[in-house]
Amino acid sequence: MNELDDIPAPRGQLTLKLVANRQDTNFHGDIPGGWLVGHMDQAAELAAGREAHGRTATVAIEAMDFLCPVRVGSMVNIFTEIREIGHSSLKIDVEVWSRSPQERDPNELHKVTEARFVMVALDDKGRIRAVRQGEA
Numbered sequence: 001m002n003e004l005d006d007i008p009a010p011r012g013q014l015t016l017k018l019v020a021n022r023q024d025t026n027f028h029g030d031i032p033g034g035w036l037v038g039h040m041d042q043a044a045e046l047a048a049g050r051e052a053h054g055r056t057a058t059v060a061i062e063a064m065d066f067l068c069p070v071r072v073g074s075m076v077n078i079f080t081e082i083r084e085i086g087h088s089s090l091k092i093d094v095e096v097w098s099r100s101p102q103e104r105d106p107n108e109l110h111k112v113t114e115a116r117f118v119m120v121a122l123d124d125k126g127r128i129r130a131v132r133q134g135e136a
């Protein structure tokens with residue numbers, strides 16, 4: 001164990017990277033939580049779709065807390081990590097880390113939130129199917 005082990009760092013793969021823009025704000029000029037949740041959902045779907053080779057849908061999003069605000073102009077980085085694969089479902093941890101527009105160091109990220117997403121694999125008729133192809 002060294003000093004670096006104490007520094008919080010994103011877990012998982014960088015799946016989505018975007019900038020929070022003025023048009024994403026609410027009428028107070030703030031970025032709303034729902035904007036972030038929508039992008040987290042998109043990242044979870046990308047990760048699930050890659051693993052399940054196709055269509056997936058969100059079944060559940062476990063509890064989440066927002067630790068700090070995302071400001072307009074911030075770079076938002078969304079990381080995903082597949083934690084569990086069931087028969088038709090995948091549990092994916094999604095973390096959001098942001099970098100404010102004033103921050104010069106590209107590695108200086110602040111954790112905004114995290115949540116576990118449960119996704120299910122769907123066939124082309126929208127019915128649940130096995131994640132692993134070849135399974136019933």
Ligand SMILES: CC(=O)SCCNC(=O)CCNC(=O)[C@H](O)C(C)(C)COP(=O)(O)OP(=O)(O)OC[C@H]1O[C@@H](n2cnc3c(N)ncnc32)[C@H](O)[C@@H]1OP(=O)(O)O
Nearest residue numbers: 057058059060061085086087088089090118119120127128
């Ligand atoms: C309204 C919207 O548009 S929301 C956005 C898009 N999402 C959707 O459309 C999904 C809407 N939901 C549904 O259609 C249904 O809930 C379904 C088809 C996903 C699941 O239907 P169910 O009858 O619950 O199916 P079933 O019980 O077989 O569950 C399927 C899998 O999901 C898992 N699952 C279902 N609900 C949950 C939950 N709340 N939390 C964790 N896992 C869950 C099950 O454990 C199972 O996993 P496994 O196959 O790996 O063992």
